[in-house]
Amino acid sequence: MINTALIGNPTDHSISDILFKEMYKLVDDTIYNHEKINILDDELKKKIDSFKNSSYSGLNVTLPHKMKIIKYLDEIQEEVAAIDAVNTIDIRDEKLIGYNTDWIGIYKPLAKLNVSGYRVCILGTGGASRAAIYAVKKLTEDITVIYREFKSINTINLINKYKNSNINFEDYKNIVNRINSSDIIINTTSAGMIGKDEAPFDLEIIRDLDLKDKIFFDAVFNPIETPLYKIFDERGAHCIDGLWMMIYQAQRALSIWIDKDIYVGETDFKALHELLVGRIEKCN
Missing domain, CATH: 3.40.50.720 (NAD(P)-binding Rossmann-like Domain)
Known part of the structure; x- marks a missing residue:
């Protein structure tokens, strides 16, 4: 079982759980779980620290925590220093390592x-x-x-x-x-x-x-x-549309979490985009 999550506030509108589950099906048959977790500003440090000794392999970060979360991480990658924002966290050896895949x-x-x-x-x-x-x-x-x-x-x-x-x-x-x-x-x-x-x-x-x-x-x-x-x-x-940004950043984030570059063909990307469009329109 691979566990990941989206953290932010709010996260209810996000379809990241559907996106990552569908994308993982394209690369592996391991059971994959992705949650959405709302975290308030005053809870951020405590909550983020709790992930170090958890079953989670990684996190996606959304508003309003992308910039303020940096100070609570153990390491950051080069692009984070340049962008001053984190949207992806790798949890490895009880350390939180910040990346930016939005770009x-x-x-x-x-x-x-x-x-x-x-x-x-x-x-x-x-x-x-x-x-x-x-x-x-x-x-x-x-x-x-x-x-x-x-x-x-x-x-x-x-x-x-x-x-x-x-x-x-x-x-x-x-x-x-x-x-x-x-x-x-x-x-x-x-x-x-x-x-x-x-x-x-x-x-x-x-x-x-x-x-x-x-x-x-x-x-x-x-x-x-x-x-x-x-x-x-x-x-x-x-x-x-913004789904393309979400899909491509997710491809890189998932590669980081499973420590393996993953390839998704254009046909699969388009099918995934259509699936997500349908889910969003259904929910709205």
């Missing part, structure tokens, strides 16, 4: 589109934004990050982190011009997610834009089509 979930779908040198606009300054920056920097150097509040801790920390780079930071005042001048728009905010806020700007101002030559990547996966996603899709953009 792979963003990088792989975009890399398939041959987007080297494209102009990228990233919405948001949270943990997913950091993963997006890390991923996109491997494809292009033209990156602009859009923030909601200049004085927020996330925004200030991110600006300071990249103050000596060529990454640009702007607020939403000129979002129309920024979308018009960008080739790829990546939403790393929780806008449109079930139970979360809508987009951080009035969507009506982009509803009539010609978006047919744009690529839109949404980190939100539930619902599959957020209000922002729908506008880009209706206006002709090539859209990538």
Whole structure:
């Protein structure tokens, strides 16, 4: 029996239990169990320590713990130091080792589109934004990050982190011009997610834009089509939903937990995506 879990708050909306069970069937016939565990902020240290001497092989981490959990880990990998966020934990020899596989979930779908040198606009300054920056920097150097509040801790920390780079930071005042001048728009905010806020700007101002030559990547996966996603899709953009990010990060996370690189073919990826879409739509 291999035991893993998703930890965060909330986790009820997630389909990670279905995703990992189905993905594991593609690589092994061992019995596999994946749980969803809600952990409050003031419980985080105690709960995370309890996993060291448990039957769990690994953890996925979701909001709001991706950044704050780092200080409670025994080791972190190179990409975590660069991204400042953890979404995957390997439990080995009573140690908690932090990884970030979110960036792979963003990088792989975009890399398939041959987007080297494209102009990228990233919405948001949270943990997913950091993963997006890390991923996109491997494809292009033209990156602009859009923030909601200049004085927020996330925004200030991110600006300071990249103050000596060529990454640009702007607020939403000129979002129309920024979308018009960008080739790829990546939403790393929780806008449109079930139970979360809508987009951080009035969507009506982009509803009539010609978006047919744009690529839109949404980190939100539930619902599959957020209000922002729908506008880009209706206006002709090539859209990538958040399930693809989830699937590709899960492939890497599972490889870490079982200590073996796993291969999933495109046909199986598409079948898995269709299965997850069906489950989400059924639940909603």
